[in-house]
Amino acid sequence: MNRFVYNKILLLFVLIGFVASAYISYQRTLVENANKTVDLAIDYEALLELADREGVSREEVLKRAKDVGFTSLAVYETTFKKFKDNGKITAVLGADILKNYESGALSDRDWQRFVEDGNVVGTNVYVMGKDDGVFDETKEDLLLRLGNERVISHTVGDKEVLEVKAHYESLIKMNLGLPTDEMRAVNAAGFYVMPRPSNYLGVTEDTVRAAMKRLDGIEVSEVVFAGKEMLGANKATDATIEEFKARGYTLGLIEGVTQLKFYPQEGLAEISKGVGYDKIARLYSIPRDEMAKIKIATAVERWANTDKERNIRINHLRIFETPAPNMSLLETNFDYFERTAKILKEKGYVFGKAGTYENYYPSKYLRALVVIGVAAGALLVFSLILSRVNRKQRLLLAAFGVLALIFAIPVLMGHGAKVRTLAAFLAANTFPVLGIIALLDLSREFADKKLGVIKLIIVGAFAIVFAGCFSMMGATFLSGALSDVEYFLEFEIFRGIKLTFILPLILVSLAFLSRFSVFDGKEGLWEQLKAFLELTVKVKTLLIAGVVLAAALIFIARSGHTLGMPVPGLELKLRAFLEETFYARPRSKELFIGHPAFMLSVLAWGRKYSTSIFFALAVIATVGMGSMAETFAHMRTPFMMSLWRGVGGLALGGVLGAVLMWCAWFCERLYVAFRE
Numbered sequence: 001m002n003r004f005v006y007n008k009i010l011l012l013f014v015l016i017g018f019v020a021s022a023y024i025s026y027q028r029t030l031v032e033n034a035n036k037t038v039d040l041a042i043d044y045e046a047l048l049e050l051a052d053r054e055g056v057s058r059e060e061v062l063k064r065a066k067d068v069g070f071t072s073l074a075v076y077e078t079t080f081k082k083f084k085d086n087g088k089i090t091a092v093l094g095a096d097i098l099k100n101y102e103s104g105a106l107s108d109r110d111w112q113r114f115v116e117d118g119n120v121v122g123t124n125v126y127v128m129g130k131d132d133g134v135f136d137e138t139k140e141d142l143l144l145r146l147g148n149e150r151v152i153s154h155t156v157g158d159k160e161v162l163e164v165k166a167h168y169e170s171l172i173k174m175n176l177g178l179p180t181d182e183m184r185a186v187n188a189a190g191f192y193v194m195p196r197p198s199n200y201l202g203v204t205e206d207t208v209r210a211a212m213k214r215l216d217g218i219e220v221s222e223v224v225f226a227g228k229e230m231l232g233a234n235k236a237t238d239a240t241i242e243e244f245k246a247r248g249y250t251l252g253l254i255e256g257v258t259q260l261k262f263y264p265q266e267g268l269a270e271i272s273k274g275v276g277y278d279k280i281a282r283l284y285s286i287p288r289d290e291m292a293k294i295k296i297a298t299a300v301e302r303w304a305n306t307d308k309e310r311n312i313r314i315n316h317l318r319i320f321e322t323p324a325p326n327m328s329l330l331e332t333n334f335d336y337f338e339r340t341a342k343i344l345k346e347k348g349y350v351f352g353k354a355g356t357y358e359n360y361y362p363s364k365y366l367r368a369l370v371v372i373g374v375a376a377g378a379l380l381v382f383s384l385i386l387s388r389v390n391r392k393q394r395l396l397l398a399a400f401g402v403l404a405l406i407f408a409i410p411v412l413m414g415h416g417a418k419v420r421t422l423a424a425f426l427a428a429n430t431f432p433v434l435g436i437i438a439l440l441d442l443s444r445e446f447a448d449k450k451l452g453v454i455k456l457i458i459v460g461a462f463a464i465v466f467a468g469c470f471s472m473m474g475a476t477f478l479s480g481a482l483s484d485v486e487y488f489l490e491f492e493i494f495r496g497i498k499l500t501f502i503l504p505l506i507l508v509s510l511a512f513l514s515r516f517s518v519f520d521g522k523e524g525l526w527e528q529l530k531a532f533l534e535l536t537v538k539v540k541t542l543l544i545a546g547v548v549l550a551a552a553l554i555f556i557a558r559s560g561h562t563l564g565m566p567v568p569g570l571e572l573k574l575r576a577f578l579e580e581t582f583y584a585r586p587r588s589k590e591l592f593i594g595h596p597a598f599m600l601s602v603l604a605w606g607r608k609y610s611t612s613i614f615f616a617l618a619v620i621a622t623v624g625m626g627s628m629a630e631t632f633a634h635m636r637t638p639f640m641m642s643l644w645r646g647v648g649g650l651a652l653g654g655v656l657g658a659v660l661m662w663c664a665w666f667c668e669r670l671y672v673a674f675r676e
Contacts, residue, residue, distance in 0.1 A: 017373010594624015595653025
């Protein structure tokens, strides 16, 4: 069989690149550890509604919320519908005024004269108010949204009345700007305001400045835009950016429904970049339809995981609409609030204005060393699969020189976004494979006799740690290639995760065929591939292949957030147990599939099982090693959390694999005994 050379120069550049990656990852941990402040927020209206539904004073509910740890209350733009509930402003259709006049129900003499003078148009809407301040704000916003031609001022008696040329049903739902009376009430109760302004039709710079002026004198935590457009999109984004910078506001961005990137809002990219990534905080809120289905414990667990795994720094809580058994609605919700606040404090978070990341970008020189190291590692793996390439070491080094320049020059020039993404992809796919290949080569050097199960468990423990170190090396390279504030906040994400689940399996399969005979006693990669293509396929073989394919599809579909593959209830309970037991829950594919298969592959090698069994287990073992590196592709998750997740999975999966090794050995002994 072929003997492969591990090029020392390539190994040297891998080592140099790894040191650079490790230093970048160290810097990354400092940035992540400095961001531990969470804004615990809830809608102002939700608390008031909760108080009213339970017959408790609003002041008491607000005080209890403050004592729990809530720091911000979200205040939305007012509408005529809200005014109808609080009685501050009245909007009446002209047709209704005329109808009341004809029926005699319109008793006010000033209004009677107003109608008699022909001032009322049936299709228009007439706005009047009891609170002068609120009325002035409503008038200002109507003029901004509709213009002078559609908003006409009249005087009825000693009161100003606005005639609005608008469709009544549409006007009732129209946003009318942030209510300063509500925002002042929130501040007076001891909370920050989290304003939720919306955009204006035909927005201008003057419109933006007028809308933001409502926040003068208000203690604001973060501004989170409501609706599908940010204020100022797409005609006056510069004005929005200027207002944010002048006021020092943090921009809250709503996490997408798939828990990736953000809820799409027009103007998001431009305004976020203009405001500065060091003034951005990610917001998450459990969807309303989910709140109707889940229990308090599930919601609390969701918050415990959300902040530490997805860099969420604005926790926007919703109320439970239905009371828990033997509890009032008020007791239900404050039990939820208190348990959520408690678990977040236990996780090391403090409450206040949402924490943000510093504007972190590593040194371009360190990053260049990282991508060169990845290029060296990828070429090394390539040479360890193809024997013809491995025999041409000078040509290999020449190729490395060219590839190193291609990778490094864009990075050194201050660009290289695509090169970094490619480097991260190669790191996640090749370094776990490199560890498995090295073990395959070692196994060929020590394959003379059968070993006992105890020795094999010890050998397996050393081997799985050895391979795990290579996977962690790939993870560190991935982190070094991508680490910056844009990835932490998910303005950028790692591409190619699905392919990362499959490519290492293919590479390990090719490497195995280059070293061991699996098909018809043939040797060498190409000869065995030819033998494989010429195999006579039986129906049972097709059935087995179908099962394997189905398992592979499930494996891919269960990874990520977008395909919706359901998770069994038993596994959910097991996940919850692991979440509570460990700092970071090990991934199931590592704990229950990859790492146990790795240990069993050591048994198959040491006990001289058929090469086909050794081959299958080695390939399955790659699942765990690849998953360890792929975990770090979720750049929003802190580096140390991903590290401990991988270490925990390696340790537990190794122990489970050792138990399975002993069980398999015991079954082997029983089989031999029965045969005798």
